[in-house]
Amino acid sequence: MSNKIELSxxxxxLASYSKALSHPTRLYILKKLSEMNSCCYxxxxxxxxxxxxxxxxxxLKELKYAGLIQGETEPPYIKYCLNRExxxxxxxxxxxxxxxxxxxx
Amino acid sequence: MSNKIELSxxxxxLASYSKALSHPTRLYILKKLSEMNSCCYxxxxxxxxxxxxxxxxxxLKELKYAGLIQGETEPPYIKYCLNRExxxxxxxxxxxxxxxxxxxx
DNA sequence: ATTCCATTTCGTATTTTTGCGAAATAACGA
DNA sequence: TCGTTATTTCGCAAAAATACGAAATGGAAT
Numbered sequence: 001m002s003n004k005i006e007l008s009x010x011x012x013x014l015a016s017y018s019k020a021l022s023h024p025t026r027l028y029i030l031k032k033l034s035e036m037n038s039c040c041y042x043x044x045x046x047x048x049x050x051x052x053x054x055x056x057x058x059x060l061k062e063l064k065y066a067g068l069i070q071g072e073t074e075p076p077y078i079k080y081c082l083n084r085e086x087x088x089x090x091x092x093x094x095x096x097x098x099x100x101x102x103x104x105x
Numbered sequence: 106m107s108n109k110i111e112l113s114x115x116x117x118x119l120a121s122y123s124k125a126l127s128h129p130t131r132l133y134i135l136k137k138l139s140e141m142n143s144c145c146y147x148x149x150x151x152x153x154x155x156x157x158x159x160x161x162x163x164x165l166k167e168l169k170y171a172g173l174i175q176g177e178t179e180p181p182y183i184k185y186c187l188n189r190e191x192x193x194x195x196x197x198x199x200x201x202x203x204x205x206x207x208x209x210x
Numbered sequence: 211a212t213t214c215c216a217t218t219t220c221g222t223a224t225t226t227t228t229g230c231g232a233a234a235t236a237a238c239g240a
Numbered sequence: 241t242c243g244t245t246a247t248t249t250c251g252c253a254a255a256a257a258t259a260c261g262a263a264a265t266g267g268a269a270t
Contacts, residue, residue, distance in 0.1 A: 005153045007129045015132050021123035021202075023258085024112045031116065031202060043216060047108045055259050057218055062257095075267050076216050091203040097126075097136060098196040101208050128228085148246065160229050162248055167227095180237050181246050 014093040020066035025049050026059050030068060030082070039072075039081035119198040125171035130154050131164050135173060135187070144177075144186035 021027055028049060033040060046056050060080060063069045067086040072079045095102055126132055133154060138145060151161050165185060168174045172191040177184045200207055 003152045004155045005133075007133055007155065011129050011132050011136065015127055015129045018123045018126035018132070022120055022127045024116050024120045027116050027120050027123070027202075028110075028112055034202070034204070041216090042218095046217095048110045050109045050112065051258090052260060053217075054219080054261075058258080061218085073217095073266090076214090078217065087203075091205065094199045094203060095205060097132075097139070098192075098199060099139070100196065100200060100205055103206050103208055146246090147248095151247095156228090157230060158247075159231075159249080163228075166248085178236090178247095181244090183247065 010093060010096075013089075014097065016066060017068070017090045017093065020063055020068055023059065025051055025056070026063055029059065029063065029080075033069065033080065033082045034087065039079045041077045041079055042071075043077060045080075115198060115201075118194075119202065121171060122173070122195045122198065125168055125173055128164065130156055130161070131168055134164065134168065134185075138174065138185065138187045139192065144184045146182045146184055147176075148182060150185075 021030065029045060032045075042056065042060060046053050049056060051059070060069070060071070064071060067083055068090065069080050070083045072081070094100075126135065134150060137150075147161065147165060151158050154161060156164070165174070165176065169176060172188055173195065174185050175188045177186070199205075
């Protein structure tokens with residue numbers, strides 16, 4: 001018989017967030033969104049980031065799928081923002097992993 | 106002409122750490138190593154983690170390649186420990202991304 | 211209705227990741 | 241020397257990730 005462990009939901013979720021963070025382009029986008037504390041347009045990003053339009057779109061889709069961003073359509077543009085709730089969840093999970101004390105503001 | 110940005114070294118490094126963290130099995134190993142604050146043996150891990158020996162070995166190799174763990178041979182076992190220096194570096198990078206205030210102990 | 215614009219989806223190719231079992235390795239003990 | 245034990249490497253297959261250009265979509269303006 002085996003003593004194999006069932007990996008916890010938190011471990012799975014953190015792995016999934018980490019996968020979202022594991023590409024430089026996606027990380028750049030998240031960093032930017034979190035730092036500027038507002039939203040940005042896909043069309044602006046494509047000028048900054050070193051990938052083509054369709055590839056950028058794929059990365060945005062993945063970030064959306066991971067739950068880290070959300071997009072509002074604002075014709076003819078699409079405005080992307082952080083999903084604050086899940087961003088906070090990710091923050092907690094990473095803080096837990098690295099045992100970072102978080103001071104209450 | 107293009108305004109494409111050169112992605113920073115920190116972004117690349119954080120992406121690479123994130124890739125290492127992006128698999129539940131690897132995350133489980135790192136979590137365990139960081140929590141128990143000492144080292145562990147590959148042979149113990151294989152009983153806990155839901156993958157075979159050779160697959161576990163691959164994951165350990167990847168974690169080593171990412172610089173997050175190191176292995177000392179202690180025949181007939183191999184003892185794996187966190188690479189504290191790079192673990193700390195990763196901690197800083199994630200803290201920066203999530204803007205976590207780190208209190209000095 | 212047609213054109214224009216920003217963006218996504220599709221089709222495709224290449225590379226990387228994940229996983230396993232079998233074979234190889236390295237150190238030790240009989 | 242010959243097993244035994246712990247672990248890794250090899251060979252392979254299947255699945256997922258990355259990237260691009262061409263075509264499709266959905267509104268808005270003419």
